[in-house]
Amino acid sequence: MHPVRLWRALLGAAALCCAVAAHAGALERIAAGGKLLVAYRSDAVPFAFKDAAGRPAGYAVELCQHVADAVRRKTGRKDMDITYVPVTVGTRIETIAQGHADLECGSTTNNAERRQTVAFTIPHFITGTRLLVKASSPIERIEDMAGRRLVTTRGTTAQRAAQQLNRERALQLVLVESADDPHAVEMVEKGEADAFATDDVLLYAFAAERPDPKALKVVGKFMTAEALAIVLPKGDPEFKKVVDDEMRRLITSRDIYPIYDRWFTQPIPPSNRALNLPVSYLLREFWKYPSDQVPF
Numbered sequence: 001m002h003p004v005r006l007w008r009a010l011l012g013a014a015a016l017c018c019a020v021a022a023h024a025g026a027l028e029r030i031a032a033g034g035k036l037l038v039a040y041r042s043d044a045v046p047f048a049f050k051d052a053a054g055r056p057a058g059y060a061v062e063l064c065q066h067v068a069d070a071v072r073r074k075t076g077r078k079d080m081d082i083t084y085v086p087v088t089v090g091t092r093i094e095t096i097a098q099g100h101a102d103l104e105c106g107s108t109t110n111n112a113e114r115r116q117t118v119a120f121t122i123p124h125f126i127t128g129t130r131l132l133v134k135a136s137s138p139i140e141r142i143e144d145m146a147g148r149r150l151v152t153t154r155g156t157t158a159q160r161a162a163q164q165l166n167r168e169r170a171l172q173l174v175l176v177e178s179a180d181d182p183h184a185v186e187m188v189e190k191g192e193a194d195a196f197a198t199d200d201v202l203l204y205a206f207a208a209e210r211p212d213p214k215a216l217k218v219v220g221k222f223m224t225a226e227a228l229a230i231v232l233p234k235g236d237p238e239f240k241k242v243v244d245d246e247m248r249r250l251i252t253s254r255d256i257y258p259i260y261d262r263w264f265t266q267p268i269p270p271s272n273r274a275l276n277l278p279v280s281y282l283l284r285e286f287w288k289y290p291s292d293q294v295p296f
Contacts, residue, residue: 026102026239031075036068039085039092039101039231043182045205046263047107047125047228052270056084056105059263063124063250064105064230070246071239089180090155093118096231102239104231107199109157110294111226119240120229122247122290124256126283128222129158130200132188132207134215139195141220142171151176151184151193158198161224181206188216199226201264201277208273227286227294244292251290 030036040048040056051057065082072080085101092104097117107127110120131150133139139148142165150173152159159177166173176193178184185206187193196203200218207216232243250256257279262268264277 025236026233027071027075027242030071030077030080033077035081035083036071036103037083037085037101038064038068039087039095039104039106040064041087041089041092041106043180044089044107044202045209046268046275047202048105057269058105059259060105060107060124060228060230062259062263063247063256064103066250067103067230067243067246070242070249074242089153093231096233099233102232103243107202107228108231109199109226109296110229110292111157111296114231117234119232119234119236120292120294121232121240121243122251122292123227123229123283123286123294124247125201125228126280126286127199127201127226127228129161129197129224129226130203130218130222131195131197131220132185132203132216132218133195134188134191135217137194137217137219139219142223143169145171145173145195147172147174148194149174149176149192151178151187151196153178153181153184153198156198157224157226162197165223185210185216197223199228201275204275204277208275209271213271213273225296227296229292229294248290251287256287 040061042050046058047060048056048058068082072078085095087095087104092106092108093114095101096104110123131139131142139145150162152162154177162175165171166175178187181198181202184196188196203218207213210216230243232240260279264275267274
C-alpha cells in the first residue's frame with residue numbers, strides 16, 4: 001500500500017477506535033474497570049443532600065445505591081466504586097446529556113422536553129407545584145398572587161408553569177428568578193417575595209429545615225402534576241434495562257416502602273424532623289404497574 005494511503009488508513013482506524021470507545025455503554029465501561037458516576041444535588045432534601053459528614057444522602061441517593069448493586073451484579077464487578085458528581089438544579093440535565101455522569105439522583109421531573117436529551121427510569125415520587133408563603137400570609141391560592149412577587153428557581157418546571165399561568169390567566173404576577181432553592185426560601189422569609197413555587201414535597205422539606213418550621217406554610221392546589229425519577233443517558237438501552245429492572249424489583253417486592261418511610265415519615269437530618277408524608281394514593285396506583293411511561 002502507498003505510504004500516504006497506509007497512513008490515512010491507520011488514522012481512520014484510530015479514529016474509529018476512539019469513536020467506539022467514546023460511545024461505549026456504561027456497563028461496558030464499568031466491566032472494563034470504570035466507576036459508576038452518580039450525580040446528586042446537595043440541596044434537595046429529602047431526595048438528595050449532604051449529611052453531617054459531607055456524604056451524599058437521601059431517598060433518591062439510596063435508590064441509586066441499590067441500582068449500583070444491580071450494576072455490580074450485572075458486570076461482575078463486586079469492587080466497583082461510585083464517584084459522586086455534585087450538580088445544581090441548573091446543571092443536572094446537562095451533566096447527564098454530556099456523559100459526565102451515568103445517573104442523576106434527585107427530584108427531577110420526567111417530561112417530554114427533557115426526554116429529548118435524557119432518559120428516565122420508573123418514577124420514585126409523584127408531586128406537583130404549590131406555593132410556600134409566610135404563615136401570616138393571606139395567600140391561599142395562585143389567584144391570590146395577582147400583582148405580587150412570585151419567585152421560582154431557574155430552569156425548573158415550576159418556573160415554566162408560573163410563566164404559562166401568568167399569561168393564560170392574566171395574573172399580573174411579578175416573576176422573580178432565583179439561582180437555587182435555598183435562596184428562594186430566604187426571599188420569602190425576608191419579604192423579598194410573597195411566595196415561592198416548586199414541588200410541594202420540597203416545600204414541606206424546606207419549611208421543616210428552618211429554625212421555626214411553623215413560620216412558613218404550603219398552600220394552593222397543584223399547578224402541575226409531576227413524576228420524579230432517576231435520570232440516565234439516552235442511547236444506552238442495556239444500562240437502562242438494568243436500572244429499570246432494579247427499580248421494578250424494588251417496587252414489586254415492596255422493598256421500596258421502608259426506604260420511602262425512612263425519608264418521608266421518619267425524622268431526617270439535619271433537623272431530625274419528620275415530613276409525615278406517607279405514600280400518596282396516586283403513587284401507589286402508579287406502582288401497581290411500574291413503568292417509565294408517564295402521562296404528565
